[in-house]
Amino acid sequence: MAGGGNAIRGSRVGAGPMGEAERGEAAPRQLVTYFCSHDHRSVVAFSTEAQVPESWDCPKCGLPASLDCDNPPPAPKIEPYKTHLAYVKERRSDAEAAEILDEALNLLRSRRKSGDIVF
Structure with a gap:
């Protein structure tokens, strides 16, 4: 690169040293x-x-x-992804699930006998 200008690379006109005096305490x-x-x-x-x-x-x-160097906090426990079935099992007992299934099957069977469901 040719040229003998007086400008210093990376500075602008009027720029000076950044020190405590310019920034304050x-x-x-x-x-x-x-x-x-x-x-x-x-x-x-x-x-x-x-x-x-x-x-x-x-x-x-x-x-x-x-702040305690002798007892740092433990890593947080990461819970695995839960499926829809896992959430349902949390809300329902096996007896409740069996009762709901029986109701649904009885309703389905009654509709089949009456001809409401077409396959």
Whole structure:
């Protein structure tokens, strides 16, 4: 690339160094360490005026982390997908299911005898 301009690449006219003087004073901070069950340590900076949360999601594995290094929270239990039948079995006992089935079969048989159902 030819040319001997005085411009510095990546800067604009009037741009100067970004320092404390231009941005103002930084708010006082406190560093808080959280621990997850995979032995990860996450250090998070909070304002000294902010209320520090008891738990924080670990940025490395996504598990919940807490302030207690000796007793980190366990990983949440992931329940498997339930089928429609599993939900029905939670709501109905075997006796209730048998009773409902008998009612449905009797209704079906009575319709067949009367000729309401055509196959």
